[in-house]
Amino acid sequence: MNIHKSLDTFDKLAQIADATEFEPAGDQPQDERRASKPGKEREQYQSRSLAECITHVATPKGAMPMLKTMITTACERNCFYCPFRAGRGKTKRVTFTPDQLATAAAEMTRAGSVRGMFLSSGIIKGSVTTQDKIIDTAEILRRRHRYDGFLHLKIMPGVEKDQLLRTMQLADRISVNLEAPTQERLEALAPKKEFTRELLDMLMLAAQIRRENPRMKLAGSVTQFVVGAVGDTDVELLSLSAQLYRQANLKRVYYSPFHPVSGTPLEGVAATDPLREHRLYQASFLLRDYAWEVEDLPFLGAGDLRLDIDPKRAWAEAHLVNAPIDLMTADRTQLMRIPGVGPVAATAILKARRERRLTDLTQLTALMRSAAQAAPYILLDGRRPEQQLRLF
Numbered sequence: 001m002n003i004h005k006s007l008d009t010f011d012k013l014a015q016i017a018d019a020t021e022f023e024p025a026g027d028q029p030q031d032e033r034r035a036s037k038p039g040k041e042r043e044q045y046q047s048r049s050l051a052e053c054i055t056h057v058a059t060p061k062g063a064m065p066m067l068k069t070m071i072t073t074a075c076e077r078n079c080f081y082c083p084f085r086a087g088r089g090k091t092k093r094v095t096f097t098p099d100q101l102a103t104a105a106a107e108m109t110r111a112g113s114v115r116g117m118f119l120s121s122g123i124i125k126g127s128v129t130t131q132d133k134i135i136d137t138a139e140i141l142r143r144r145h146r147y148d149g150f151l152h153l154k155i156m157p158g159v160e161k162d163q164l165l166r167t168m169q170l171a172d173r174i175s176v177n178l179e180a181p182t183q184e185r186l187e188a189l190a191p192k193k194e195f196t197r198e199l200l201d202m203l204m205l206a207a208q209i210r211r212e213n214p215r216m217k218l219a220g221s222v223t224q225f226v227v228g229a230v231g232d233t234d235v236e237l238l239s240l241s242a243q244l245y246r247q248a249n250l251k252r253v254y255y256s257p258f259h260p261v262s263g264t265p266l267e268g269v270a271a272t273d274p275l276r277e278h279r280l281y282q283a284s285f286l287l288r289d290y291a292w293e294v295e296d297l298p299f300l301g302a303g304d305l306r307l308d309i310d311p312k313r314a315w316a317e318a319h320l321v322n323a324p325i326d327l328m329t330a331d332r333t334q335l336m337r338i339p340g341v342g343p344v345a346a347t348a349i350l351k352a353r354r355e356r357r358l359t360d361l362t363q364l365t366a367l368m369r370s371a372a373q374a375a376p377y378i379l380l381d382g383r384r385p386e387q388q389l390r391l392f
């Protein structure tokens, strides 16, 4: 294994600049993959390649430039899709000490180049040892360097409860990546990972830790699936997502489209259409934010969503064209069934109709972004507003 320990930390960071390109850290994962790199840090370090490990990431604290990197790109596991899998000769292996990484992140923060850090790792000497290195990095950053920026830390498979708690205390967000929706699918993707004990139980344990420590400031949890490499269906992915939103209080589920990496067992498998990723996110937000059940989602026979239409509009075409929703009487959940009406617009409609009758589309344009999108599925003043559409 080719591990460079003598290089300068910044050189090493630059060497593995795109290592976490397919590990989302924020709220706009598609943008992270195609994010343009900021110019400021290029000048700062006079190194174009160091800028490549800084990504603009959308977080609950606002958009921010973030250092996304790994403790080590060496790994003793052999996930079939991963460029860092054991035995893949082409991969450059780079390893940092916690002190090196924390000091580099602190320096980049002080220079104004980054305001957040996403830290992942390959697994060396087991998950527990590797998680300790992630925790040590975060401890040094938070305590010695007084770092108070955004911190997103990975949880290694099957770590101990006290490690999970400490990571949750140090981070703003933690990831436990399930990778697949079932044990069977996971075996086809990552044969050395245990679906329930090492991954699913970690997410449940994080939720339990939050319940046990209601006054403690603890990181929120997210997970990621690698979509489309091993026959996983949308209904499998979204059913587990719904369960996790309910039971593990997940902030976010990421659906990362599979892309083949040469020199891995899945190199011959076709890349997943990014449109599938987009439809999965649309459906996932319906489950998380719109009070939808998995059973409401319009799956095709094989268990996937249609690619040509967003799932909410597909549902509306099937259910609302002949039974439009009356905006003056519908409850909040019903309002959010209407294409173009989200939680914010539903609140605005409920407030507006307490003050006046909603009788035409011009009133709606002040309450939501696209009244025309909603028009085929609603009643205004007891009538279909379609004839008013020519006004738009």
Ligand code: SF4
Residues within 6 Å of the ligand: 075, 076, 077, 078, 079, 082, 083, 084, 085, 086, 121, 122, 123, 190
């Ligand atoms: S454990 Fe992580 S780094 Fe190691 S092979 Fe699997 S996905 Fe890659």
